[in-house]
Amino acid sequence: xxxxxxxxxxxxxxxxxxxxxxxxxxxxxxxxxxxxxxxxxxxxxxxxxxxxxxxxxxxxxxxxxxxxxxxxxxxxxxxxxxxxxxxxxxx
Numbered sequence: 001x002x003x004x005x006x007x008x009x010x011x012x013x014x015x016x017x018x019x020x021x022x023x024x025x026x027x028x029x030x031x032x033x034x035x036x037x038x039x040x041x042x043x044x045x046x047x048x049x050x051x052x053x054x055x056x057x058x059x060x061x062x063x064x065x066x067x068x069x070x071x072x073x074x075x076x077x078x079x080x081x082x083x084x085x086x087x088x089x090x091x
Contacts, residue, residue: 031075
């Protein structure tokens, strides 16, 4: 089973702050997959909201999502959609 890799840009103006990091972490944990995020030289496991905040991903930052496991494809695609939808935020 190979890794699934997706790239996506942070679309919401406030970037990856506490609320979006909570949504990302919860969604990632809902799949049977191990997910990591990369922003430049920073890497975070999706299961840690604090680690996601430490990515310092602001508006326009490109995140690389890597997923492994039986539901890797579904996990990566759902996380990309959440980010592209600005985490449900209006701005």
